[in-house]
Amino acid sequence: MNDWQRKSPLDWETYVNKLVKVVAVEKHEYEGWVLTVDPVSATIVLATFPENEKGSISFVMGHAVQEVEVLQEGDSDMEQRLARIVTPEESQAYSTEELERRKNALKTWLETNHIPVGEQGELGRTLSVAGVLSIEPPYGPEQCSSTNEIILARVQGLLQRFLQQQ
DSSP states (O other), X not given: OOXXXXXXXXXXXXXXXXXXXXXXXXXXXXXXXXXXXXXXXXXXXXXXXXXTSOOEEEEEOGGGEXXXXXXXXXXXXXXXXHHHHHSOGGXXXXXXXXXXXXXXXXXXXXHHTTOOEEEEXXXXXXXXXXXXXXXXXXXXXXGEEOSOHHHHHHHHHHHHHHHHHO
């Protein structure tokens, strides 16, 4: 076990959102912004942003790490840029009003197409379709859940078409 692997998760956390140079076995060097460090394997997840490209992710296995040097501290812009790598665009934050509008539009559309739908939960945020499928905010196909795979696939397909019409 090397020195890097002996560090604690709190030690590794101090490297997150910083530009680092990692020296690994056989003198391989990697440079990038630390997205995270896996607490089990001590693997470092690095993000790089080559010109005119979206960005790429590379992994340096914890057992291969010999030295990690911080080159630059990350600012809030870099933190947001790194967060966008791992956060899909669909999971953007919606206001309470926008979520309510999306829920009501979907509920109305389902009712118009004679699909039994109701609201459930304390705040009525979850839509229940025929009592066998639920749709959580922000009310997309990915937020559907059901133990019946046939119904799940069909409702997700309907929902996808509904969202394309919007």
